[in-house]
Amino acid sequence: MAREIPYIAAVNEAIRQEMARDETVVFYGQDVAPSDEDPLVQAFGRDRVRVSPISETAEIGMAVGLALAGYRPVVELLMAEFMLVAMNQVTNEAPRLRYMSGGRVKVPLVLKAGYGFTAGWAGQHTGSIYSMFAGIPGLKVVLPSTPADAKGLMASAVRDDNPVVYLMHYLLVLEHGDVPEGEHLVPIGEAAVRRPGADVTIVATGWTVGKALEAAQALASEGIEAEVIDPRSLQPLDMPTILTSVEKTGHVVLADQATRHASAANIIAGEIVEHGFGSLKAPIKLVTALDATVPYSEPMEAFVLPDEHKIAGAVREVLGTTSAVA
Amino acid sequence: MAAKRQRGVAGSLDSATTLDLLRTMWRIRRFEEHLARLHQRLLVHGLIHLSIGAEGVAAGVCRQLRDDDEIYSGHRAHGHVLAKGAPMDRVMAELMGRSAGLCQGLGGSMHVVDIEHGVMGATGVVGGNLPMAAGGALAAKIGRRDRVTVVFFGDGAVQTGYFHETVNLAALWELPLIFVCENNGMAEFTTRAEHTTVGSVCDVVAPYGFDREVLDGADVAAVHTAFGRFLALARSERRGPFLLECRTHRRRGHYEGDPLAARSALEDDEWAALDPIARLEASATENGWIDEQQARAITAEADAEVQRAVAFGRASDPLTPAAAAELVYAS
Numbered sequence: 001m002a003r004e005i006p007y008i009a010a011v012n013e014a015i016r017q018e019m020a021r022d023e024t025v026v027f028y029g030q031d032v033a034p035s036d037e038d039p040l041v042q043a044f045g046r047d048r049v050r051v052s053p054i055s056e057t058a059e060i061g062m063a064v065g066l067a068l069a070g071y072r073p074v075v076e077l078l079m080a081e082f083m084l085v086a087m088n089q090v091t092n093e094a095p096r097l098r099y100m101s102g103g104r105v106k107v108p109l110v111l112k113a114g115y116g117f118t119a120g121w122a123g124q125h126t127g128s129i130y131s132m133f134a135g136i137p138g139l140k141v142v143l144p145s146t147p148a149d150a151k152g153l154m155a156s157a158v159r160d161d162n163p164v165v166y167l168m169h170y171l172l173v174l175e176h177g178d179v180p181e182g183e184h185l186v187p188i189g190e191a192a193v194r195r196p197g198a199d200v201t202i203v204a205t206g207w208t209v210g211k212a213l214e215a216a217q218a219l220a221s222e223g224i225e226a227e228v229i230d231p232r233s234l235q236p237l238d239m240p241t242i243l244t245s246v247e248k249t250g251h252v253v254l255a256d257q258a259t260r261h262a263s264a265a266n267i268i269a270g271e272i273v274e275h276g277f278g279s280l281k282a283p284i285k286l287v288t289a290l291d292a293t294v295p296y297s298e299p300m301e302a303f304v305l306p307d308e309h310k311i312a313g314a315v316r317e318v319l320g321t322t323s324a325v326a
Numbered sequence: 327m328a329a330k331r332q333r334g335v336a337g338s339l340d341s342a343t344t345l346d347l348l349r350t351m352w353r354i355r356r357f358e359e360h361l362a363r364l365h366q367r368l369l370v371h372g373l374i375h376l377s378i379g380a381e382g383v384a385a386g387v388c389r390q391l392r393d394d395d396e397i398y399s400g401h402r403a404h405g406h407v408l409a410k411g412a413p414m415d416r417v418m419a420e421l422m423g424r425s426a427g428l429c430q431g432l433g434g435s436m437h438v439v440d441i442e443h444g445v446m447g448a449t450g451v452v453g454g455n456l457p458m459a460a461g462g463a464l465a466a467k468i469g470r471r472d473r474v475t476v477v478f479f480g481d482g483a484v485q486t487g488y489f490h491e492t493v494n495l496a497a498l499w500e501l502p503l504i505f506v507c508e509n510n511g512m513a514e515f516t517t518r519a520e521h522t523t524v525g526s527v528c529d530v531v532a533p534y535g536f537d538r539e540v541l542d543g544a545d546v547a548a549v550h551t552a553f554g555r556f557l558a559l560a561r562s563e564r565r566g567p568f569l570l571e572c573r574t575h576r577r578r579g580h581y582e583g584d585p586l587a588a589r590s591a592l593e594d595d596e597w598a599a600l601d602p603i604a605r606l607e608a609s610a611t612e613n614g615w616i617d618e619q620q621a622r623a624i625t626a627e628a629d630a631e632v633q634r635a636v637a638f639g640r641a642s643d644p645l646t647p648a649a650a651a652e653l654v655y656a657s
Binding site: 026047048050052053055057058059060061062063064065066067068069070071073088089092093097098099100101102103104105106107108137138140161162 | 396398427428429430431432433437439440441446447449451454456457458459460461462463464465466467468475487488491492494495498499645650652653654655656657
């Protein structure tokens with residue numbers, strides 16, 4: 001049965017349920033369960049629920065060793081940027097060991113971090129840095145945009161036999177939504193069509209999914225029906241769902257909170273150009289963050305970020321170009 | 327170095343252990359000497375780091391471990407891998423890039439994995455293996471198992487953040503982890519004095535207060551005895567960590583083809599004093615455990631095994647691209 005709970009509660013519920021289901025799941029990280037009264041500690045004990053010092057390279061490196069020894073660690077990294085301290089572990093060890101060992105090992109682990117906290121958290125806590133992980137063979141990257149997906153993708157990430165970078169969006173953590181109570185799995189690598197439409201395809205991730213839906217609603221009053229697709233995972237990337245939509249609409253706007261040249265939109269645009277060029281009736285338009293560090297100042301922050309108005313504007317532009325050509 | 331001019335070994339070993347250690351060291355020595363030739367003839371390509379001079383550490387440590395004990399190594403790993411029990415033919419095939427290799431030829435010299443023998447892998451990034459090994463030790467602790475994890479690293483790794491983070495966590499969580507440092511005084515191409523003001527690696531970890539010992543790594547008996555003491559504690563009490571700092575000599579360059587290697591080459595008599603094999607052979611001879619003929623038989627046996635390993639590798643093809651593509655993700 002589903003009931004409304006916040007996104008963050010859905011994430012935690014998945015971790016709790018997976019720990020109850022499988023005793024090889026261990027959860028640790030900075031500031032995780034500092035008190036013995038914590039419900040996770042009460043349920044699973046200090047062996048499996050640990051507070052770690054501020055040592056990202058050791059935290060993530062240990063997760064690799066735990067995984068090789070048969071465990072399924074979930075590491076709390078708090079901020080996506082904190083993974084940058086340990087890029088060797090994230091991009092050069094965890095995802096490469098299976099391949100380099102000729103398939104003799106598997107490395108099931110989850111790196112859980114928040115990202116995109118563009119609410120005055122300034123230049124080092126607001127990044128949408130997922131595409132630097134999405135380009136690494138062996139790594140999976142998921143970006144849940146709803147409470148139900150937050151739960152379902154976490155459960156799938158824990159059960160996956162590969163290292164998964166699980167990025168929760170800090171601007172969504174208090175958003176409420178229907179979440180199934182018991183076991184709920186969302187397959188990694190399946191996009192969700194959030195809104196059907198025949199005129200234009202908007203692909204959006206994370207927080208920009210909501211912005212794209214707001215834009216679609218505004219456009220509907222102008223007689224434009226936008227299809228909004230949420231890939232939910234960047235690696236693997238569900239291109240068939242996106243290409244099917246592009247074939248139908250012939251028009252594409254890609255919304256992404258990342259800076260333009262490090263965006264998922266860039267990767268998706270390249271795939272569409274190579275595999276769906278024949279369907280395109282107009283050039284693809286990207287609505288991304290500007291290629292700048294996210295500024296602290298509130299109006300400046302809004303200036304560099306995509307929003308519903310910029311997305312709607314891009315849709316009008318893409319469709320307008322078509323009518324001009326026609 | 328204290329070991330200079332020393333002959334024989336200080337510690338006491340029985341004859342069976344002595345012969346086992348000698349055989350192990352000769353297997354590693356002959357394997358690597360032949361590897362250098364194969365590399366020159368391009369039968370083995372890529373980046374190869376030899377451990378000649380440090381075989382005493384590999385043998386003295388690994389021969390006391392069980393198959394389910396884990397070792398993590400670095401870029402100079404052949405000796406550890408062979409001493410831990412990985413089959414030489416499949417190691418050789420791996421280095422030749424063939425599908426019969428332990429990693430189907432996809433890992434190579436720096437990334438040999440043999441799970442069945444507890445060879446958990448090595449890293450090409452200096453220090454990267456340290457936290458992974460701590461994870462292995464944490465797994466044993468959580469699972470209440472008496473398995474022990476050993477991590478090999480050079481003195482160059484001690485200046486990385488990995489080392490400090492791992493030592494802190496291993497001490498904090500009392501992990502059954504044994505740090506084995508092969509301190510050869512060289513970090514890649516430069517000397518220890520150019521990297522740190524701290525004299526010994528044991529001094530670096532002193533504030534944590536765990537058991538540690540610095541010794542002559544060319545003295546296999548000393549390595550065997552000291553490591554055996556740490557191992558017994560780690561296993562029976564399921565705690566740690568421990569640090570064994572072995573002073574060794576790197577006979578070859580940083581990598582095969584290293585143009586700077588000749589600069590520091592030793593005279594033969596100096597090398598004999600730093601060579602763990604020569605030292606143990608001298609002791610074994612003195613004790614009457616082997617004679618010249620038996621010593622020759624041990625090297626001939628090692629040579630024959632190397633030749634069989636090369637033939638095994640040659641008989642195998644490289645993996646196909648389609649088969650390799652299946653290995654990017656676990657399904």
